[in-house]
Every structure is written in structure tokens, then in C-alpha cells.
Amino acid sequence: MPGQRLAQPNPPADPSHLPDSVLDLGVQVASDITPAELASLDKFKRAANYISAAMIFLKDNVLLEKKLTSDDIKPRLLGHWGTCPGLVLVYAHLNRIIKKNDLDALLVVGPGQSWRTCILSCLWLEEALACFWPRYSRDRAGLTRLIAKFSTPGGFPSHINAETPGCIHEGGELGYALSVSFGAVMDNPYLVAVCVVGDGEAETGPTATAWHGFKYIDPVESGAVLPILHLNGFKISERTIFGCMDDKELIALFSGYGYQVCIVDDLPNIDKDLAGAMEWALGEISRIQHAARSKKPIVKPRWPMLILRTPKGWSCPKTLRGEFIEGSFRAHQVPLPEVKTSPEELQMLQDWLASYRPKELFTVNSAQDEAEGAPMNDVTEIIPLVKEKRLGFRKEAYAAFQLLDVPEWMSFGVQNGSEASCMKTVGIFLREVIKKNPTTFRIFSPDELVSNKLDAVFDVTERNFQWDIASRAHGGRVVEILSEHTCQGMLQGYTLTGRTGLFPTYEAFIGIIHTMVVQYSKFVKMAHETNWRHDIGSVNFLETSTWARQEHNGFSHQNPSFIGALLDPKPKLARVYLPPDANCFLSTVAHCLRSKNYVNLMVGSKQPTTVWLSPEEANRHCIAGASVWKFASTEEGVNPDVVLVGVGTEVTFEVIAAAALLRKLIPALRVRVVNVTDLMILGPSGSHPHALSDEGFNTLFTPDKPVIINYHSYPIEIKGLLYGRPKLDRISIGGYQEEGTTTSPFDMMLCNHVSRYDVAAAAVRAGASHNAKVAVDSHKMASYIMHLAETDKKYIYHEGRDPDGTFDTPVFEKK
Template identity: 45%
Template sequence: MPGAMDVAATDRAESGAASLTDAEAALLDAYWRAANYLSVGQIYLLDNPLLREPLAAEHIKPRLLGHWGTTPGLNLIYAHLNRVIKARDLDMMYVIGPGHGGPGIVANAYLEGTYSEVYPTISGDEAGMRRLFRQFSFPGGIPSHVAPETPGSIHEGGELGYALAHAYGAAFDNPELVVAAVVGDGEAETGPLAASWHSNKFLDPARDGAVLPILHLNGYKIAQATLLARIPEAELDALMRGYGYAPLHVTADLDDDPAEVHRRFAAVLDQALDEIARIQRAARASAAAGEDVDRPAWPMIIMRTPKGWTGPRAVDGKPVEGTWRAHQVPLTEVRTHPDRIAALAAWLASYRPHELFDATGRLRPELAALAPAGRSRMSASPHANGGELLRELALPDFRDYAVDVRAPGTTETSATTVLGALLRDVIRGNPSNFRLVGPDETASNRLGAVFEVTDRVWEGSLLPTDEHLARAGRVMEVLSEHLCQGWLEGYLLTGRHGLFSCYEAFIHIVDSMVNQHAKWLKTTREIPWRRPIASLNYLLTSHVWRQDHNGFSHQDPGFIDHVVNKKAEVVRVYLPPDTNTLLSVADHCLRSRDYINVIVAGKQPALNYLTMDQAIAHCTRGLGIWDFASNDHDDASPGADGLPDVVLACAGDVPTLETLAAVDLLRQHLPRLRIRVVNVVDLMALQSESEHPHGISDARFDALFTADRPVIFAYHGYPWLIHRLTYRRANHHNIHVRGYIEEGTTTTPFDMVMMNGLDRFHLVADVIDRVPSLGARAAHVRQLMMDERLRVRAYTREHGEDPPEISDWVWPY
């Protein structure tokens, strides 16, 4: 890895904790005041940005939206990070857990000049400041929180609990990067954040960058005290030490001298960065010498500041500064209350804007000089716009891993086992920009081939009985889906690639995180300066139909439904029916950009149907007729009109198996029936082309599924999703869907499908019930199917396994 072992590179980051001079403290304080002034202006002002005339009602927004409480603390941290970036020549980015401090982060991007570069109309003068203020939380403007529109951000205001995981994801394989990650009071109470402190056990000081967590405690959430702010300092210190950190403390009170606060925080920040540099220098020297590297106690900062600091001390006789009342808008209904207009004017004037901005509204040169230049600015960091750094994966030819299919449905392979070989070579070819994450399931999900070239990264203690645990590894396993998701998001957002493998039922744990990432992708597609990033790829296996051994708690295919709710342009769902289609789909997803790709594939041995060439064509189409399983093209049938009597559709590996077995039964018992089999690998192809980029036209849909013939659809997940995706189609009223209906237990694989009515016998009965030419004429066949269900169920109860004619079935034609 370039630079990973460059010991000298860390020397520049260590300069000693020098005290601030009075002049330096005064300049830092002025910069902080400028950021605070711009933050308040964004929340309140429509006009008169520099208070050139007495503040009046028409200068104030009619709807006051935003969050002030956390903002001054974030601004203080930002100003000091700028100081150390310049002093130490650091490559640094800022992850803001208290995302509602949006006005502060926008203000700092504006002060650094980045905001005007990406939004030229928001110029660095009085006119630009007016537009900056007006756009905030205003129709046609920008959100009130840190958002994709905010330069320098990879973390959004709605993502409460994920900041630290995102920060670590950004630091992995980024040896020269320091990520300052601010964790707010409320965020610190969430489960994902509590687990995220353990990310330090996965950070390799020899090869990765560093994360500097800053626990920013201001005492309150929206309307209540916060836990970590109210426990004794010694208890909080012990908690952080128990997590493996070396905490440094700094506190600011309401009446503290600002210069003294700046000196205290500067000293603590310098001490933390000196320790980071020492840790990295020692680790990289040891690694270069082939010596083992012990897990260090990384520094972190516990910073206490008043909530709503520097804002109104009291409003209407009630305390505001330093209380929960400062959380959002300290002064409300300002336009209609002259006394509050006066209070707002006094608040803005307290920052002495005439000392900060010149006559044209530009930041004074001595203050502008405090910010780093170019890409060293945190608001211009390419790591926060990861598409700028994205390199194409060096991918092997997936066709080289193809399984041989000489006759469809006659041989078996484990699809994910074969995929594991492909991923092994992806890791081999991309040793510093691809990671495989998952909750302790890589081997369980049959991806164990990756351990031929890598290990699980593990910075904890090692025992002789451990296998594939090492200080450096491309596989990241922790039994927290939240951490896996957060790490991978941070990794992708900073310009790298990865894949998340998970049991299907438990991926629901990250539903809300997926929501936020989908919203991020949707928004960034509309922002010209945001560059496309690698897609977030899920491999969901150990799926609902092969969780018969673990039982009901492990059976849930509903993540697909959750993802499909997101904007069509960012979501893709694939249900490859066999190994070769899985390889084709995986290659496509690894090459894609700005999507959330969900791949659902079984890990157990299953039938192979398509040659690689056929699989590529099928996946390219997204869905199509399987000629080998269909007989509707046999013109020798009496009265042939070129149309099938019935269409049997399927999506998913087990539904495909049951559909083909049903076709076998129909051919045996109703040989004159004309059957068409349509397999769906790209679920979104079922939608209209007007609703999803992968959708197909009505004409093509009708050609495949017919305009008036019954369609029996065997689907992997909850059946109503198929109805939702096809409700506008002309033949929708003839589509009958079978899928998972929330029935399950610990049982045999075939009993599992019978419990949910997805079995081959039910599918045959559905054909008989819905093909008008059958009905009473095929009553004996229908009865036989129901009798077979009873017989097979009895067999499972007696023998504890499925009968051989079920478990050993292959395509006989």
C-alpha cells in the first residue's frame, strides 16, 4: 500500500503541544465568532446580513427553522482543526454526528471559500452572504442539517448513531488520513454508536489512518438531559478507557474567558494528535521490521461546552443558554415581537461583525488566512467527495468461474461457494480498496475461499486456536450489522469498494441506515459537483427458504420490500436462480455506481440451469422465457395459436426449483397443456419503464406474460410485492402469486415451502384452478396433488427429512 509503511510521513503530524499566544487565541476567537455569526444569520435573516441598518421585521424569516444548540461547539472544533491542519500539514476530514449543526458546517465551508466555489451564486461578499442566509431552511434552498449539499460532508443530519462507524470506514486503508469524528450527546445514547466505540479494535495503525473521536457533551437532547453528560467524570473516563481509548478532557463554562478556552482546547487537541503520530510511527516501524504490532489505546477527547453557547442567556425570564431550550431556535416568533427583534439584533451584534468582515462583506484577510488552502480544507477534502478518488476495481473475468451446464437442471453447485472464489480474486487484485464485511458469517455463507488470500482483520489478542485472524485483513466481521453497514458506507463514501454479506432475515437491523444512504444517493445524483461512488452491494444468503434448520426467527425476506420503497433510480434487486447467473449479477454490481444493489442467493447446493452465455443474456434482459422448460412453442399441439394456456413465472432459486418441478408434474399428468416458463432475475424489470430504469414496456410485458392468460407466479418473498410491481399491467387481474406468508419453523426444506403454499403441488393445483379448459376435467390430478402433499408431510414427520423423490429431483427432459 503506497505510504502505509512510510514512517517519516507521520513525523510532520507531530509538532509538540505548544501554547497559543495571545494573538493566536484572539484570531481563533474571531474566526469562531465569524462562524457563529453566519450560523445565527442562516437561521434568522432574509436580508440586512451585515446589520447596516437597524434590524426590522422584514429582515427576518417568517418561518424560523434550524438547530442552534450544538452549533457553537462544532464551530469551535472546526476552527481548531483548521489550525492543526495548517501547523501539521494534515490530511483531515470532519464527520459531524450532531448533524443538526448544519448552519455551522455550512458557515465554515463558506468561510473557507469552498461553498462559493461549488455554488458560485453564494459569493464571498455581502450579496453572497444574503443568499447564504436566505437559502437556509427556505423553499428552494438547502436543508437545516448537514446534508449532501454541504461540502465536506459524508454524514447526514438524519443519521443519528452512525458517525463513528462512518469515520472508521473512512480511515480504513487511508494511512495518511485523520478523521475527526464528533459524537453528540443524543447520538451517544444510541445502540449503533455504543457499538461503534469498538471500531478501534479493527483499525490497524500500520496500514490505516486514524480516527479522533470527540465526544461533545452539552448536556441536553431536545428537551431532556443526556446520560453521558450526567454521569460522574470518573465514571465516563472509566467507560472510555474500558472501550480501549485514552480520554483527554476539556471543559468550557458559560463565564469562561474565551482566550483561556481556546488555549485549553488547543493543548488537548495537540496532545491527542501528538499521540496519534507517536502510535502510527511506532506501529509502522514495527511492521516494516516484521514485528508484531500491539493494539494501542488511541486518544479521544471528551469536550463539555454549554448548549447554545454565546446565544441569548435568557428569554422571557427563562434560562436558555446552557439549557435544553437552546436546542433549536432560542428566539421564536421574532417578527411579531419588537423586544425579540431587539434581542436578536443584540445577539448578532455581540459577535462584532464589523471586526470580522470588511466593507464589502468579505472575511478579513487575517482571518481568511487561518483556513487551510485547496484540498487541505475539510470542506474541499476529496475524501468527502469520494468519487474524486474512486479507482476502478481490477476484476477478474467472471466467466472463468462458470460451472459447466451440459443439460439444464441436472447438476448441483453451491452458488455462493463459487462466488467466494471470484471474491477471493477480487481481493487479491485489489489489496487496498476493497473490503468484505459481514456479521461473523463469511464462512457460514460459503465464501470461505477468500481466506486463501486474506484474513479477518483483528487487533485484539490472538490465541493458537484462532484461524484467519490477523492484524491486517480484507474481511471485517463483527456481530453488529450496524457496524458493518456504517464501516462500509464510510469506506464507499470516501472512494473505495466493498460487499456486505449477511443472513437475509437479519439485514433488517440496518433498515434505517439503508434509508439514509438511499436518500444520500438520490440527492447526490442531483448535485453536479458530487462524483459517483461505488454501489452499496448486499449479498443476502442463508435465506428464508433455506433457514429450515434455524427456524421461524431466521425467516424473513422483507428487506426486498423495504429497499423497493426507495427512489427507483438508486435501487436494484436481483434474484439469480443459479450459480452462473449469480456470477453475472455480482460482476455487474461490483462495476456499478451510485446504487443500492440487493442480491439474494442461496448457499446450499442447488440445480444449475443456464450456461454462462445463457446466464449473461438472461441477466442482461432481466427476465425472459426459458425455452428448455416451456412447450408453448410446439406448434404440433392441436389448435395451437402460438399462445400458452398458462404462464408459470418464478423469481428466486427455490421458487424456480418448485416451478420447474411443477412443470414436470404438469407434463406428466396434463401433457396437452401448453406451458410457458418465465424466469425473473432483475425484480425491477417487472415495473413499467416509466417507473424504473430497468422496467420493461407494456408491449414487452404482454408478449412475455400474455395479455389474457393466467399467470402463476412463484416468488421468493412476500407475494404482495409482485402485485405492487405489476398492478398497472393489462393482465394483472390474471396474476396469482405464491410466496412467503409468514409461516415457518424448524423443519425440512420442502416442508418449509409447503407451509407457505409455494410447493410444486400447490402450483399445479393453481394451474388447474385457473386455466379455464381444465377445471373439472383435471379434478383427479388436483386431488392427486393434495394427496401428495399429505404423503410428503407424513414422510417428513416419520423420517425427519424430505423423501428422495423431492430432495433428489432433477429436470428430466
């Protein structure tokens, strides 16, 4: 058939290099599609396209039983028509191939808002909407409600979200559909995720990297992704890059990525061609999987992909006032924007909707017929008979959660008083998590797992990089790729289809996925509010290589701002933890891996630091979220003049060191030391599920004494959390001040004024107002303490290292 070209129809055993002639290859792909299937496909497509167009324009007369008037048109027209007909085409053919082959498939779609109307129309036809949203019943009443309420108050919004059956991808931001699809098929060996990538989305950086995702899919243990690059040539007002590429360029590009490419673009034969292309693609997937599962894996298997070309706005009016609509950017959103006020456009809409021949598609014969408005039988003939196989009913999309078997963490604890790397300790714990959960837990890391000291996991698993001979077809719980976007997309797909993952990374670079996490949080929020969606595992981020211990890296690697990003989502969703030592980190990781429906952020150090608490003490501390550390306080923290608070590993060490310094220099100053490990407890009572009551806050921080907080990130974040608490004028906050370079660890503390000297001097000044003995010498002692800071700084710049003993664990003698 013309219009279908494969870059390499029969790859050799080791297709590492393509022959020069491969770009000129063209083969035919045959299909055994029957005339009856073609007729049913045509009617399904017409019905779905009719509903999609009606959803944009109509508030009444939804079955076109009388001539349209201005009163039938919505007062505000919202929607994206341009990609709808192509997506309906794909949906219809997926129905056919699912029904024919008993296929297990998910559909993930990337072209923004366009797919809301068309996917909803297909879900209504297959009865998924009626199942999950009974008010959208498959009859006149349900159809009227679907069309009239779309993009109006109380109806479905204009983009895809968690309210949409079968959906695992928030449709508000482009770039992530493909990586989400690869995450969804991991450890789902019989699932095929069909991912439609629009030519607008294909221009994004995250999508450009995600094409490599199949190189991290082991065909023994995981399913497959079938990408469909949908080219209609235009985005909102401009041509697209991929839409302007010819066949040879497209084949060269995607063959270079490692795909077999099939182009489908012959409009007169589009159904036959697409049916054949899908059958070929599934055959190739089966061949690759069968070889791997027979222990004869193909070296660098070339997975199939389809390139589908259809006109922008296909089947809408051709022209309007001498300008092209179909096949141009003018079809991207609302092709007839003045239809409510223009008789010409109203007539064009009448003709457009009538061209789908709705009387052949929906029952409209009798007002007494309970099923009036339902799709006719031959419209739904192409839909799979088994409901669970239909795209809107896939349990992977809403009810597949598998709770992790999380080991008891205390047996991995470290002796208090010793030194230990939080990450090394957690790595040993994660090794056991992987052993206990061989098919439901993965680590998605931007190529920094060893650097972040989590490499103990490699005692029991491998990296799942299938283009590396050492790990091919051997599985592996670790995916490492130097793209934060791809790691996050895979994590989202893996989590939303029922499993649990961990994303460890350098603190400085996790902000790259800020907007992705915001989008994901919106999806989780709506899932919380959608009663038919089941629990999902929490998304877990682990930040390390922090600004305070960034080793050889400089100012560019100092950026704790992702904490602030997680303070904005709904309080039901976000959790931020800054465990102060290895035992507290173990407790926190175990808790987060057991949790459900959250976005968890854990911030810690990979360098050896003091273990302050025993496992039992750490357990109680983490349950509380904060506690008084009596060992570092004077008189066990009773009746203090000042409260010193550490929030973060390294800055807490400085608080402890400050307390030791004050005890030595100014023994009359009464000090209470508090550590906060759960950041959300600081918010006003009721602002977050973890927020302390006012009574609890005062018990911990006193009702009226000065409080000096030493915080890992930007002080403004703490100020925002505390807003609403009484007597905030007594609280001062130190934190990262955007100062740094390639320097010593202690110099970083000095540069950002979170050193022990800064804390101690502030404590002397603040405590003087509550202790007359301290007030007498407060100026002298504060000046002396800051002199010590200058002395240490001069030493660092002269010697190129911190003074000896700087990070020795402070010793507190009991009186």
C-alpha cells in the same frame, strides 16, 4: 492546565488492564499556540457563530447595518442552535492543526441538524461554498443569499446532506457518524477522520457499538479516527446520559473501551486547552502508526479520544422571561422563538448578534467595494492556505472513486446440470476480486462469512481484527463484527470515499439496517442531483440463509422484508436481483461490483442447488433480466395455456418441479416457464430503467394467458411492482406468507403454499380456461395434486425429513 485529564498518558506495551489508580490520573497537555493564532481563532469563531445565528433568524439586514425590525426576521424560524458554537470551536481548531501540521483530515459530525448552519458558515468562510455553489460567493451577495435562503424554498435544507461540500454523512438520523468515519479511513493511511459525536447521538445503540471500531483499523494500511464526544448536557427537552456523567465515570467507560481519554472543559482557557489536546491526539496517532509501520506494532494500542464540554447554546442570551436559555434545552433549536412578534425578543436578538461585533469581521465600508461583505483577512488567517487541505475541499468526500478490477466471471462458472452452492461459487470468485484489488475492496460481514459459505476468501486474506494476536497489523479484507449497524456505517464511509464493499448477511437480520439504507439512499439521490459530485461505487448487499433454507433456525430467522425496503427508493438507485443458480449469481455479483451509484441487493442460497444454465446461457439470461426457460416448457414455450414464473432460487426449483409434474400427469397442458432474475423488470414501462416495455412484457408473459408467479418474498411486493400493467386479473402470486418453524426445507415450501404442488394445482385450474382437454379433468387432477402435498407433509412430520428425491433435479425428456 485544569480541565484536561488523560485516562492513561503513557500506555505500557501491553495495556490490556488498567491499574486501579488510572481513573484518578490527571496530566497537563501543553500547547505552543501563539497569541496571533488565538486572535485569529477568536475572530473565525465569532464570524462563524454570527452567520450561524443569522441563518436561523434573518431574511434581510444580514450584516446588522441598521437596527433590526420585524421585517428583517424570517416568517418561519428553522434551525438548531444549541450545538453550533461547540462545533464551530472544533472546526476552527481543525483549521489551525491542518495548517500547522499539513494534516489530511475529514470532518464527520453526528449531532443531527445542529451542524448544518455552523458547518455552512465555516464552509462559506473558507470559500468552499463559493467554489462548489458559485451563488454563495464570499461577498455581500453570497452571504445574503446564504443567510436569507437557509431552510426556505430554494435554499439549503436544515440538515446536512450531499449538497454540503466535504460531507460523507447524511445528517437526518442519529447514530452512524462514528462507524462511517472508521470506514472512511480504511485503506487511507494518511487520513484522519475527526468525528464529533453529540451526547444525544451517543445514546443510540449504533454509536454504542461503533466505539469499538478502532479495533478493526490496522495502523499499517489505514488512517485513524479521532472521536470527539461533545457534551453540552441536553437534547431537545431533556438531559443527556453522557452529560450527567462525571469525569471519573467517563474515563472509566472509555478507558474500558480501550481509549486514552482527554477531557477539555475549562471555558476561560478553552482554545489553549483544545489546541493542546489536538496536538497530543495527533502525536498519539502518529506514535501508534509509526510503531506498526516499523513492524513493531503496539499490542492493543490505546487510540486517543477527546471529550469536549461546552454549554448548550453557548454565547446566546442567558435568560428569557426568568428562564435559562444558554446552558439549557431551550437553546436546542430556536432560542428566541417569538422574535418576529415580540419587541423584547427582537432587542435580545439585536444584542446577541451585535455581541459578535460583525463590523470587525466583515467588510462593510463601501457599497462600491466588490468584496464588500467578505470576511476580513484576520478572520481567514487560520484557514489552511492550500485549498485541497481545507475540510470543504477534500477530494475523498466527492471525487475519489476507484473502479474495481473485476475478473471475468465465466471462468469461475459451473457445469450446468450439476449442483453447486451459489455462495461457495461466489466465494471463489470473491477470492480473485480481493487478489486483484488489495486496497480498494472490503467485505463487511456481521460475523457470518463462514456460515454463508463465502470462506474461500480466507485463502488470500484475513479478518482485520486488531485485538486478535493472529491478525494484528497483518491487514485483512474482511471486517466481521456482530453489529449490522457498524458494518453498514463502515461500508458507507468506505464507499463514499471512493472504494467498493460487499455486505453479506443472513436474510433475517439485514432489516436491522433498513433505515440506515434509506438515509444512505437519500444521500445518493442528492449526490446524483449535485453536479460537482463524482461517481461512487455501488453499495452491495448479499442476502443468504434465506427463510426457504434456514437450516436449524426457526421462525425468528424467516424475514425477506428487506427486498420491499429497496423497492421504495428512487428507481435510479435501487436494484434487486434474485439469481436462480450459481452461474447467474456469478454474473450478477460481477455486474454489481462493476456498477456505480446504486444500492444493489442480491438474494440467493448457500445450500447446493441445481445449476440450470451454462455460463453462456446465464450471461444472456442476466443481461435480459428474465427469459423463457425452454427446457422446462412444453414445445419450448410456444403458445402456452399458462405461464409459470419463478423469482428466487428455491421457489424457481419448485416451479421447475411443478412443470415436470404437470408434464407427467397432464401432458395436454401447454406450459411456459419463465425465470425472473432482475426484479425491477416487472414494473410498468418507464417506472424503472430496467422495466420491460409493454410489448416486451407481453412477449415474455403473453398478452392474455394466466400467469402464476412463485416469488421468494411477500406477494404484495410483486403486486406493487405490477400495478399499472394491463390485465392484472390474469396474474396470481404466491410467496412467503409468514409461516414457518424449525422444520424441513420442503415443509417450508408447503407451509407457505409455494411448493410444486401448489404451483401445479394452480396451473391446472388456470389452464383449464384455455384448454378444453385440461378442463375436463381439472378439478380431479388439481385435487389429486394437493393430495400428494398432504401425503408428503404427513411423511415429513412422521419421519422428520423430506421424502427421498424431493430435491433431485427434474429430468425433461425431449419429445
